Amino acid sequence: MEIIIAKTAGFCFGVKRAVDMAFEYASSQGTYTYGPIIHNEVVIKSLEDKGIKPIETIGDEPVKNLIIRSHGVSPKVYIEGKEKGIAIVDATCPYVKKIHRYVQQYFEKGYGIIIAGNKDHPEIQGINGWANESCFIVKDKEALNELQLEHTNKKYLLVAQTTYKKQVVDEIVGVLKEKGIDFEYINTICNATKERQEEVVEIAKQVDVMLVLGSKKSSNSLKLFELSQRHCDKSYFIGDVSELMSELFNDCEKIGITAGASTPASVIQEVISFLEKITH
Template sequence: MNIKLAKSAGFCFGVKRAVDTVNSEISKANNKKIYTYGPIIHNEEVVNEFKAQGVDVIEEGADLSGVEPGTVIIRSHGVSKEVQKNLIDSGFDVVDATCPFVKKIHKLVDEHSAAGYYVLVVGNPSHPEVEGIVGWINGEDYKVISNDSDLSFLENVKERKICMVSQTTYNHRKFQDLVEIITEKGYDILVLNTICNATEERQVEASEISKEVDAMIVIGGKKSSNTQKLFEICKRECEDTYYIQTKDDLDLSVLQSIDNVGITAGASTPKNIIEEVQQYVRDEL
């Protein structure tokens, strides 16, 4: 069995930084309570391991009044200005592990909305990262769009300058298509491409490997949207693509008659889980 492991599989820079932040806070907690605001990453194993070390999750939007004081770590997706203020006002020590690439978007929309731009955010409106970005826009002059299906709102901003940013995980090609469509309509747009390369590099590599192998294994949490996207990309190129969370989900019988298998993993999949899967496939097949 030949195994091709994607170099880009696993934690990206921002996720690694957030997980390292939790470990660092645990090491200096000294009986102080530690929380993450929402699960630190979309990976149950990691969240449960932290829970076993006393790190609890404060669910987004939860009433903070009855929560024991302590340190709250903001995850890589970031939060709105209001949520951050609310945590500080409620007496928590806030440790901000927002990915610097997301933080940059907060700054851009904050500054440009204050300067009078209409802000257009391209991404999934219900994704926490996008909710956080929207929460840094001053005023109500903004719109979140996930595709080009309804651009009728542009009629109402005809005379305005538009500042266009995107969710870090948005698709490059689709973003460029949107820029072209809006430019062709004659709008004055300031395009700030805020897509993170880590996502694209991972997707391109996964797609390339999928073309070369007989079966593809994609490892990641079921709720991880970047892993789901990775799975779709691999499935397009390789019919025998399997989405697993850990090695226990892998049905070895489906891999019995193949020679080449590829492995990739989403941005929130820890290295040890990837290594376990790789070792399992190597040992058992």
């Protein structure tokens, strides 16, 4: 039996960096993460075992160190932390940080800021804070029609949520041009998601069974599973090795494995060890 493991399986650079930073603070008293560090119960539980819990707002707990997750936050959080004497451990993904800088600079120059993204996503809420919460957040080209953008003497900057689909952003660019809006577009889409999605399709097409490892709460893992199902009938979405049974692999010659951006390497390794055991 052959096992094909996706090169892009598991943590992206930004998530790995944030999780590593959180574990570095494991022995420090009074350390909290601002929201769950990632959508993965295994990682959250293991941080909780080491005394690091997520909080939703500053003020609920006696916080000494506050870890900002890879999604980033509004400047308000840094200000509030400083006022309360909290040490901020900034694990914002550098790619997200770059968006904060663009948005702040352009906002200060008087530009209106348009973000292509989901208004409820923490990354977008954080970015919005860098323009004093004045951003126009559009989920698709249709949403643009509801906006009252000024056509005279007003310039705009368009950026995108790092995990947004390029096609949707391209359509937004097209409509802004049609409307005659004076804007600059900075492509802030991160390739990590796209590459992972392309690879799952490529592997699912050539295997008998495809395993997608990730939490049911992780939307990027679910998306991988949906893509896998389109190309491999025997696709399974599993949280960890305890959900596997050797019967799933009867008469199977090739197995593919991928994992969402929030799936730890240990979960992937346990599944590989399980498969190696049943094939020997």
